[in-house]
Amino acid sequence: MPIENDGVMVILSSPSGAGKTTLTNLLSKLDNFKISISHTTRQPRSNEVANKDYYFVNNDEFQRLIKNEEFLEYAKVFNNFYGTTRTPVINNLDNGKNVLFDIDWQGADQIKNKKLDYKLITFFILPPSKEILYERLSKREKKDKIIVQERMEQFERDVLHWINYDYVVVNDDLEKCYKKIHKLIDAEINHGSKDYDPEFIRKHVEKLTA
Numbered sequence: 001m002p003i004e005n006d007g008v009m010v011i012l013s014s015p016s017g018a019g020k021t022t023l024t025n026l027l028s029k030l031d032n033f034k035i036s037i038s039h040t041t042r043q044p045r046s047n048e049v050a051n052k053d054y055y056f057v058n059n060d061e062f063q064r065l066i067k068n069e070e071f072l073e074y075a076k077v078f079n080n081f082y083g084t085t086r087t088p089v090i091n092n093l094d095n096g097k098n099v100l101f102d103i104d105w106q107g108a109d110q111i112k113n114k115k116l117d118y119k120l121i122t123f124f125i126l127p128p129s130k131e132i133l134y135e136r137l138s139k140r141e142k143k144d145k146i147i148v149q150e151r152m153e154q155f156e157r158d159v160l161h162w163i164n165y166d167y168v169v170v171n172d173d174l175e176k177c178y179k180k181i182h183k184l185i186d187a188e189i190n191h192g193s194k195d196y197d198p199e200f201i202r203k204h205v206e207k208l209t210a
């Protein structure tokens, strides 16, 4: 059973480009919320800051962390390794801080299966449409057509994991989506009523996968 004063774990996953990093950053501005900074072997993007957005490490260092069993979870995504180290997460939770995870479905599954003694709330973020996803990816990837194409192809597979999450949210208007997630987290923590329509989500997924 989670202890009353412990923080909660909040996972945000989504197909690439749906907006989970943007939403995680917004949520992290709330009182008492901390982002879990992942390790990755991927190269930094031009706007990314080392040790803030990610700990950028080489393959050898990542393998060393695996061997030392320092990861709470890790996975290979788009040919790179990504992982969450255990110690900072547990320290924050034990100090009553809520921890936000921007991780893929493989990592979310691993954390869920660990059945840790902390409350866990999982969100899957969807784009309003595939056309809008394509636009967002093109903008972010500075029109690197190969990366955009690769991530659009991956979308078809990633979207299928929506079913394993507590809540699925459509990121159309950023502010509205942020508020929706914030309210759901608040309702989960304070046992309040939840404004959530699973039927709307089921229909939205049907449209995205048609």
Ligand code: ADP
Residues within 6 Å of the ligand: 014, 015, 016, 017, 018, 019, 020, 021, 022, 023, 136, 137, 139, 140, 171, 172, 173, 174, 175
């Ligand atoms: P993810 O982390 O899911 O891959 P990002 O958070 O990097 O996605 O968002 C992808 C791109 O879309 C970024 O350029 C971001 O600024 C933009 N974006 C995110 N949410 C919205 C939104 N609601 N409306 C318009 N653009 C958005």
Ligand code: 5GP
Residues within 6 Å of the ligand: 013, 014, 015, 016, 038, 039, 042, 073, 074, 075, 077, 082, 083, 084, 102, 103, 104, 105, 106, 107, 108
């Ligand atoms: P990006 O390269 O776009 O930053 O991230 C690619 C994917 O890796 C995203 O789905 C992101 O959520 C996921 N990711 C980032 N950090 C981690 C992590 O620590 N573990 C796992 N499993 N996935 C991660």
